Structures are given as C-alpha cells and as structure tokens.
Amino acid sequence: MSKKKVLIITYYWPPSGGGGVQRWLKFAKYLPQFGWEPIVFTPENPEFDLKDDSLKKDISPELEVIKFPIWEPFGVYKKLFKKKEKLKQGIVIEKANMSFIDKLSVWVRANLFVPDPRRYWVKPSVAFLSSYIVENKVDVIVTTGPPHSMHLIGLGLKKKCNVKWVADFRDPWSDWDLLDKLGVKGIARRIHEKLEKRVLHHADHVLTASQGIQRSLLEKHSSTSISVITNGFDPDDIAEITPNKSNEKFRITHLGLLNELRNPDVLWNCLEEICVEIPQFENDLELLLAGMVSDSILKRIQTSLSLGTKLSHLDYISHQEVFEYYRDSNILLLLLNPNDDEQLIIPGKLFEYLLVKKPVLAIGKKKSEVHEILQSSKAGEVFEIEEHEKIKKMILDLYKQFQSGKPPIEMELTDHFSRKNLTGRLAELLNELSN
Numbered sequence: 001m002s003k004k005k006v007l008i009i010t011y012y013w014p015p016s017g018g019g020g021v022q023r024w025l026k027f028a029k030y031l032p033q034f035g036w037e038p039i040v041f042t043p044e045n046p047e048f049d050l051k052d053d054s055l056k057k058d059i060s061p062e063l064e065v066i067k068f069p070i071w072e073p074f075g076v077y078k079k080l081f082k083k084k085e086k087l088k089q090g091i092v093i094e095k096a097n098m099s100f101i102d103k104l105s106v107w108v109r110a111n112l113f114v115p116d117p118r119r120y121w122v123k124p125s126v127a128f129l130s131s132y133i134v135e136n137k138v139d140v141i142v143t144t145g146p147p148h149s150m151h152l153i154g155l156g157l158k159k160k161c162n163v164k165w166v167a168d169f170r171d172p173w174s175d176w177d178l179l180d181k182l183g184v185k186g187i188a189r190r191i192h193e194k195l196e197k198r199v200l201h202h203a204d205h206v207l208t209a210s211q212g213i214q215r216s217l218l219e220k221h222s223s224t225s226i227s228v229i230t231n232g233f234d235p236d237d238i239a240e241i242t243p244n245k246s247n248e249k250f251r252i253t254h255l256g257l258l259n260e261l262r263n264p265d266v267l268w269n270c271l272e273e274i275c276v277e278i279p280q281f282e283n284d285l286e287l288l289l290a291g292m293v294s295d296s297i298l299k300r301i302q303t304s305l306s307l308g309t310k311l312s313h314l315d316y317i318s319h320q321e322v323f324e325y326y327r328d329s330n331i332l333l334l335l336l337n338p339n340d341d342e343q344l345i346i347p348g349k350l351f352e353y354l355l356v357k358k359p360v361l362a363i364g365k366k367k368s369e370v371h372e373i374l375q376s377s378k379a380g381e382v383f384e385i386e387e388h389e390k391i392k393k394m395i396l397d398l399y400k401q402f403q404s405g406k407p408p409i410e411m412e413l414t415d416h417f418s419r420k421n422l423t424g425r426l427a428e429l430l431n432e433l434s435n
Contacts, residue, residue: 002034003032003035003037004035004037004139004430004431005036005037005038005039005136005137005138005139005140006038006139006140006141006142006430007039007041007133007141007142008024008028008038008039008040008041008130008141008142008144009041009042009119009129009142009143009144010040010041010042010133010143010150011043011046011150012026012048013025013040013042013051013065013149014052014053014056014058014369015055015056015320016046016048016050017048017051017055017319018048018050018317019256019347019348019349020146020170021055021230022319022348023144023209023231024142024168024231025055025058025059026058026234027422027423027426028040028058028059028060029059029060029234029419030419030420030422030424031331031423031426033420033423033432034423034424034426034427036427037061037431038134039064039065039138040064040065041066041068041129042065042067042068042069042370043067043069043070043118043121044067044068044069045069045070046070046072047382049268050316051316052316052318053318054319054320054321055318057320058213058236063406066132068121068124068125068128070118070120070121071120071121072117072120072121073120077158083242089385091364098257101128101380103250105185107183109186110179110183110188111183111185111186111188112188114188114192115146115147115148115191115195115284116146116147116149116416118149118150119151119152120367122149122152122153122156123156125153125156126153126156129141129153130156130157130160130161130173130298132188133206134165134393138163138207139164139430139434140163140164140165140166140430141154141157141163141164141165141208142166142168143166143167143168145167145168145169145171145173146170146173146176147294148173148195148199151199152195152199154167154199154203155198155199155202157206159202161254161340164433164434165202165203165204165205166203166204166206166207166429166430167199167203167205167206167207168206168208169206169207169208169209169213169217171209171213171344172217172344172345173196174193174196175216175342176218177219177261177337177340178366178385179184179340181261193220196220197220197221200217200220201222201224204433205225205226205227206224206227207226207227207228207229207429208226208227208229209228209230209282209345209346210230210238210344210345211228211344211369212342212343212344212346212368212369213228213344214226214227215343216226216342223419224248227429229422229425229426229429230346230351230417230420230422232417232418233351233354233355233418233419234355234418234419234420235418237320237355238323238355238356241324241327244325247328247329247330248284249284249285249286250281250284250286250330250332250399250402251284251288251329251331252271252285252287252288252329252330252331252333252395253288253289253290253326253329253331253332253333254289254290254291254321254332254333255289255291255317255326255349256292256349257290257291257292257293258289258291258293258335259293259294260296260297260330260336261339262335262336262337263294263296263297263335264335264363264385265300265301266386266388266391266392267361268300268304268307269288270391270392270395271306272304272305272306272307273392274392274395274396274399275306275307276306278399281399282306282310282340284399284402286305286310286312287301287310287311287324288314288329288378289301289312289313289314290314290315290316290317291315291316291317293313295384298313305330308326310345323352323355324354324378325357326352326353326356327356327358327359330358330359330398330402331358331359331360331361331395331398332351332353332356332358332359332360332361332380332397333360333361333363334350334353334361334362334364334380335362335363335364335368336362336363336364336365336370336384338363338384338385340365343365343367343368343369343370345378346369346370346373347370348372350362350370350373351417353379353380354373354377354378354379354411354417357379357411359379359380359398360374360380360381361381361391361394361395362374362380362381362382362383362384363382363384363385364382365382365384366382366383370382370418376412376414377411377412377414378411378412381394411419
C-alpha cells in the first residue's frame, strides 16, 4: 500500500541551525513509520545566521527535499543601512545608545516587510507548487512559521488547488512579544492581524506547539480547529553520548539565544551573594553561556567582581554537541520572558533538558505550561523574578549535592514527549484530514 504524501513548507531546514529547524525535521524523520511520505519544500539560498551540519544526520536519503530559489531584501537592506554583519533576530534591537540610522533600520524591517522579509517568496512558490501538488498527488500541505509568510504560501495554494492545509504555529503571530520590542504599530500591526485571521479562517486545521498559543489563536477565531502537539525529545540524539563524566566545576549552563527580554538579573544577584557568603562556591562555580547573548548581559557578568572570571562564553554549538555540555552541567537554565503574563511559548530546549535528566532552574511565570511540565517530571521548578530567596535555596541545595558527590533525585522521563510518539499524533491528524 502506497504512503500518503504530505508537503512540508518550511523556511528553516539543515544546514540552518537553531530551534526552528528541529520540529519538522523530526516529524519528517518519523512520519514514514506512520504511513506518510514527507516532502520538504525549502529555500535554495536562504539568509540565516546559524548553521548546523550535525542536523543533517536526521535527513533520510529517501526524503525528497525541493530547494527553490528565494529573493530576500537583506542585501538591499544592508547596503542601504551599511550593515556588514549577519542580521541576528533577537539581538538586532539591543544595541546600547542606538543611533538614528540603527533605529530607522529596525523600523524599516519591522514596518515595511510585513509579515516578514520572506514575503517575496510567496508568489513564486505558489506558482511552482500549484502544479507540483496536482502532478504528484499530494494529500496534505503543511506550512510552519515563523516566518509567518510561509502561511501565505499555504493560503495561496488553498485557493488555487483546494488542497488540505495545516498551518503550524511554532510561535505566536500577532501576539509575539518580539513585535512589541520591534515597535510594530499602526498599519503594520493591523496587517499582521488581518493576515493572521485569513490564515486561521482558511486553513483546514491549525497546529500549535503550546496551549498558550492555542488559546491566543482561538480568541481571534473561535471557530478554527486547533490542536496542540508540543515539541519533544529524540532519544537518538544522546545515543552516542558517553555516560556522565565527573566535573570538577559546579557548572550552570544556558545554551542558545539570551536577550534582554529574558535577562535573569535576579539570578546573577543570587550567584554574587553566594560567592560572597561561601568562598568555596566562588572557587567551584562555572557559568557557561553559548550562542547569541546580548552585549548588555555579557557586560553585566563580565564586570562583576564575583562572576567575571567564572564566565565561559562560547559561539553557537551544534545540536550534536549541546548534549555533551548538558551532560557535564549541574544546573540547566531555562529563561522565559518574565514580562509575558501569558507565557505563550514552551522553549524547545525544555524537552532536551528532560532527556538528559539534569536539574532545571527556570525563571518566568509559575502559571505556565513550563511549570506544569517541570513539576510533573520532577525536573525542576519555575521561579518568578521576585523569588530571590527560593532561587538561591535551589542553587545552594544542588551545590551541596555537588559537594557530596551524590547524584540529584532521578526525574521521571515520560515517552509522552518523545518525537516518535508526537509524530504518531500528527499522523492521526493527517489521516483525519485526508479521509
């Protein structure tokens, strides 16, 4: 019996790195085991600033990957504003004392390229795929955003081909906190909201990575059929990692984007206090940050009398390597936006933390899915920024365990979040749509 076909339209695909790649990379890996043949449609020459060749190991030789040329306005943008560096989302707006040109360049990106600079890929992609879908008898298409212009491709294909369409929201759209930080207002904001509603209205099904995003979208279009399939972990990712090796340092680790929206100043204060109170702690401490970190956060730590010499800051680490750093850590940091009352996003790294079974110290809102997952798995706890003493106590308790040489309490790893089981749920959804 031949497999049904699902066309996955995604901007991010290996060798692109970062969290946006892995959700559909893993779905594509496991879908054939559930009777579906995935086909991936992705840009041939995308503008991304993170590259990770280690992710290619999850791409089956049998997977068809269609790479289609894309034109992005970043070349014009960089010439116009004399930008030489890669455009790093999440850090772009955090320069201290931004010049008029910097502010203007941010405004142009945020308000003229709506919903995002990949919008120019929409029409040529719809033109190409409309015939491909018919000729290859594709049963369902999936668009995944951000960038949310991918959903506009789905919208165009739905109108031209009347194909079954799933719109996957890895992050929010009009409620995304990044839009506020970028200063998206007025007409641009209304266009975001209008496009989002059109996608919600026309998609046959909407998929999200959290209940928070689901609630946000239902408020805008209550009649939309919306399911939640979270991100997860893949045991294959640690299959080749050697068992825990003893670490002479008490390592606290955060790997990935760390910007001002999620700056845990209360944590730095706690660590400084403990260093003063317990000199041996200062000798044992190692603070490991890797990836894109805001200059203001680096400066805050580097100028600290207690923490400055304890900081190790590394560039981007491949997905294969991150698990080795997790393995050799005593505390894994999960930093949420404390000003986001809704806590819409579940960071993908949370599930990797569950896989390596190391204590998680999260800072955000207790009323959140992250807190529920940590509590149910006994993996850690979410602290609010006001809970200075509780954060300090957790660090001290884990430091005492480190000194004693005793392993932390074993957490409960549930297969509920395995990538294979999550793909099984996705396959059920696709089956319902295609019948």
